[in-house]
Amino acid sequence: MLDCIVIGAGPGGLVCTKELLEQGLREVVCLEQAEDVGGVFTKTYDSLVLTSSATMSMYSDFWIGDGNQHAFWTKEEALEYWKRYAKHFGVLDCTRFNSKVVAVIPQGSEGWQVQLASGDTLLSKRVALAIGNNAIPNYPAWKDLLTDVEYSHSKEYRNADSFVGKNVLVVGGGESGSDVALEISRVANKCWVSLRNTTGWVAPRRRGIYAADISTHRGVWGLPRDYGATLSEAICQAELSQKDPVHDTVVDLNKKIKNPKGVWGTFGTKTFALPKAIVHHGCKVVGDVLRVEDGGRTLHTADGETLENVDAVVFCTGYKNYVSFLPEDLRETDPRNLYKHMFHPAYRDKIVWIGWARPGFGSQFPIMEMQARLFALVCAGERTLPVPAEMERVTCVDRAAYLEQFEHNAHRVRSLVDYHRYMDDMAGLIGCEPPLWEYFFLHPRIWLRMVYGATQATQFRLRGPGSKESLARELLMKLPVSKPTHIVKAGLKGRWIYAFKALIPKFGFVGLKGSRNSSSPVAASGVSSV
Numbered sequence: 001m002l003d004c005i006v007i008g009a010g011p012g013g014l015v016c017t018k019e020l021l022e023q024g025l026r027e028v029v030c031l032e033q034a035e036d037v038g039g040v041f042t043k044t045y046d047s048l049v050l051t052s053s054a055t056m057s058m059y060s061d062f063w064i065g066d067g068n069q070h071a072f073w074t075k076e077e078a079l080e081y082w083k084r085y086a087k088h089f090g091v092l093d094c095t096r097f098n099s100k101v102v103a104v105i106p107q108g109s110e111g112w113q114v115q116l117a118s119g120d121t122l123l124s125k126r127v128a129l130a131i132g133n134n135a136i137p138n139y140p141a142w143k144d145l146l147t148d149v150e151y152s153h154s155k156e157y158r159n160a161d162s163f164v165g166k167n168v169l170v171v172g173g174g175e176s177g178s179d180v181a182l183e184i185s186r187v188a189n190k191c192w193v194s195l196r197n198t199t200g201w202v203a204p205r206r207r208g209i210y211a212a213d214i215s216t217h218r219g220v221w222g223l224p225r226d227y228g229a230t231l232s233e234a235i236c237q238a239e240l241s242q243k244d245p246v247h248d249t250v251v252d253l254n255k256k257i258k259n260p261k262g263v264w265g266t267f268g269t270k271t272f273a274l275p276k277a278i279v280h281h282g283c284k285v286v287g288d289v290l291r292v293e294d295g296g297r298t299l300h301t302a303d304g305e306t307l308e309n310v311d312a313v314v315f316c317t318g319y320k321n322y323v324s325f326l327p328e329d330l331r332e333t334d335p336r337n338l339y340k341h342m343f344h345p346a347y348r349d350k351i352v353w354i355g356w357a358r359p360g361f362g363s364q365f366p367i368m369e370m371q372a373r374l375f376a377l378v379c380a381g382e383r384t385l386p387v388p389a390e391m392e393r394v395t396c397v398d399r400a401a402y403l404e405q406f407e408h409n410a411h412r413v414r415s416l417v418d419y420h421r422y423m424d425d426m427a428g429l430i431g432c433e434p435p436l437w438e439y440f441f442l443h444p445r446i447w448l449r450m451v452y453g454a455t456q457a458t459q460f461r462l463r464g465p466g467s468k469e470s471l472a473r474e475l476l477m478k479l480p481v482s483k484p485t486h487i488v489k490a491g492l493k494g495r496w497i498y499a500f501k502a503l504i505p506k507f508g509f510v511g512l513k514g515s516r517n518s519s520s521p522v523a524a525s526g527v528s529s530v
Contacts, residue, residue, distance in 0.1 A: 001123040003027040004379060005114050007090075007101050010039020011082055012355040013130035013370040015059060018089040018367075019376035020128075022466065029122065030091065031114070034102035037086055038079045040134045046159045047183065048075040051175050051270035052363035053211035053454070055479055059085055059369060060457035061468050070211040070478050097340055101325050111350065126379060129323065130354040130368075133335075133415065136320040138201045140171070140289070144317065148295025151278040151311040157314060160184045166311035168192075169299065171289070173199035174267070177316030178274035185281035192307055193274065196288040197408065200269040201232075203361075207485060211454075213270065215482045216361050218436075218451045220418040220491030225264045225405055231263025231487070238486035249275040255286075259407050266409050267416055268361040319355070321414060335415040336399045339391040340426070348385055349378045360406070362419030366457035370426040373466055377430065382465055420455055423502070432464030449476045452488070 003025040006017045009032035017030040034042060041048075050057055054064040054071045057078070062085045064071075073081065086092050103115040104127055110123040128295065137153040155411050160183040167190040170181045185191035202213050220231065236254060239247040250272065258263030271461045277283035287302035299307040322332050333353070335341045341357035343349065352375045355368050377383040385391065402417060403410045427433045439447040439462075450459045459477070461472035482488055 001027070002029055002122060004029075004126040004128055005112070005122060005124040006030040006128040006130055007104075007114075008032060008039050008129070008131035009034075009037045009086075009095055009097070010041060010130065010132060011078075012132065012354075012372070013039065013083055013128070014091050015365075015369045016087050016130050016354050016372040016375065017094065018085075019372040019466070020379060021090060021094070023380035025260045025376070025378040025379055029124075030093060030095040031099040031101055031116070032097050033117075035097050036079075037082055037092075037095075039130075040132050041075060041078060044075055045154070045157050045176075045180070045183075046075075046177070049205075050078060051205060051268075053205075053213050054081075054366070055211060056216065056363045056367050056454045056456050057212050058456065058458075059365070061471055061475075062088060063478070065473060066478070069478070070206070070209065070214075072205055072211070091455050093137065097193045099359070103325050104327065105116045106327055126349060127351045127355055128375065129326075129351065131323070132355050133321050134319050136322045137315070137326075138318045138320050139315055140317065142289055142292050143313075145292040146313060147298035148297055149310055151296070152312075152314055154180055154314065154316040155319075160187050162190050163312060165189050167307075167309050168219075169194055169289075169307060169310055169313045170316060171313060172316035172318070173269065173274055173285075173314060174318070175269050175271055178202075178269055178271050178277075180314055180316055181283055182277040182281070184275035185277040185283040191277065191281070191283045192305075193277075194287065194289055194301060195285060198266070199253050199274060200255050200267040200409075201257065201263045202269045202275065204251045204272050205270060207483075210480070210483060213361070213363075214454045214480050215485055215487045216419070217400070217453055217455050217482055219482070220422070220487055221361075221455065222451075223259050223491065223494045224498060225418075227498075228259075228261035228264035230494065231264070231490050232257075234486055234490035235263065243354050246272060246275045249278050259409075261405060264360070264418070265406055266360065267358070267406075267413060270361075308430075317501075318413070336402070337395065338373075339385070339395050340371075340398070340429070341377065341415065341417065341446050343385060343391065345388040345395070347389040348388070349375070349393075350475055356415050357417045357422055358409065358413065358415040359417055359419035359422065362423070362455065367417075367419070367422060367426075369429060369457050370423060370430070370460065373432075374426060374430050377465055383429070398441065414423070423460070427460050427464075430460075430465060432460045432462075432467065434459040435463055443473070446473060446476050448481055451480050453479050453481050459524075 007012050020028045050073045052066045058064045100117040102117050105113040107113050112127050114122045137155050163184045164187045168184050168188045169192045171194045173193055173195045181193045236251045239251050257266055286305045289299050290302050291300040297310055332497050335356040342352050354371050357367050361497050406416055434450050458472050458475045461468045
């Protein structure tokens with residue numbers, strides 16, 4: 001009987017296996033259906049470049065290499081980093097490649113039977129599901145009416161070669177949709193992008209030579225979320241000051257976001273690909289498709305546009321939360337019904353979902369590492385999950401908080417979370433909160449990187465279970481600090497505003513109200529130390 005079977009050797013499966021090993025579990029097997037590590041990333045489009053910098057994307061305890069702090073990895077570079085990580089921490093020694101899981105069958109209190117396509121079966125106390133949720137494409141209902149045009153999903157997209165000279169509709173304006181639209185618009189006769197609502201908040205990968213996500217830090221993102229409207233306006237004014245049509249188009253797209261929290265009320269689209277497609281290649285944004293005629297050759301949109309002579313449609317419409325090899329009651333699991341987007345109250349620590357929390361900004365890789373650390377501690381008996389009723393209560397509070405913050409986006413993207421609040425929430429459960437006050441007085445240069453450098457995973461290694469303080473200090477000192485950008489300045493302004501509001505009740509100013517508490521609305525709860 002194995003201690004745990006980890007399914008998937010992508011970035012989530014690798015870090016989960018590594019954390020289990022570091023917590024002393026030796027009977028661990030990682031199963032990967034492909035012949036190498038990387039998971040779904042090995043099957044993405046040819047020109048893929050990650051939208052989070054190497055600084056933000058790195059594992060907490062494995063350096064990216066000097067000089068790469070502002071780099072954005074290609075698919076090949078990311079895979080190479082993950083391979084080196086897996087080799088360094090001995091993950092490859094317990095990984096079985098070419099091992100496709102076809103069924104996971106509960107064995108009562110004994111755990112799980114995992115059946116492979118080869119006919120082999122394995123028994124394990126626990127299962128960690130680390131395959132991501134990019135397996136089953138999601139399509140709008142009108143896809144079935146496209147009988148006379150080509151259609152495909154971004155899952156199959158590799159490059160724009162087959163769209164040269166054609167009239168192409170791209171459906172969806174997230175990060176992959178934007179990249180695909182830019183590539184296709186360069187070679188197509190016409191290219192449209194259909195958006196149901198908005199693209200998400202469009203932001204660049206870089207500001208000059210610097211990675212833009214270095215400013216995804218506590219200095220700004222530690223403010224109350226009702227400051228989002230003010231921050232959003234400051235960002236828009238900075239874009240307009242560039243006096244550039246691409247930046248003007250970015251503002252036009254971001255102004256379409258109706259959520260009062262602005263940048264903090266939606267997900268990030270961290271690429272200028274769509275604005276560039278619009279400005280430089282004549283790509284046109286249209287509304288949601290309402291009516292299909294002529295087998296798809298003619299499409300009518302919600303904003304009154306009629307698209308004629310359509311040759312092809314590319315759906316960049318995300319994926320279903322569906323895993324075919326799980327028991328029937330778990331196949332279509334809603335991430336918002338899982339405790340911390342990880343644990344099912346009925347199964348508790350017998351099965352865990354790794355990677356089913358998608359950050360609005362930030363990076364999914366640090367989130368997966370924090371999830372892996374918590375799960376490994378639970379498996380090792382160092383942390384205990386709350387009783388099922390408490391798990392359900394906390395899940396309900398979390399769900400309500402995210403639905404309030406992200407509104408319709410939270411209903412549509414069921415895995416969407418607030419990166420900073422989720423990371424700090426997980427740190428509270430693990431017991432590895434960054435020692436901000438201590439370092440402010442004793443190690444101010446490191447504190448500066450924790451507060452005004454990217455909120456990435458290394459600062460959560462300074463104390464608590466799994467701490468590697470000496471290594472963490474060394475790595476943090478190599479990480480960049482945000483330049484005094486418009487975002488930093490807006491953050492400092494917000495600090496003064498909320499500091500003043502916090503003083504109002506203490507000094508009894510009549511007729512003025514203090515700000516809402518800036519602490520996380522997402523419940524930190526229930527996981528106890530043993």
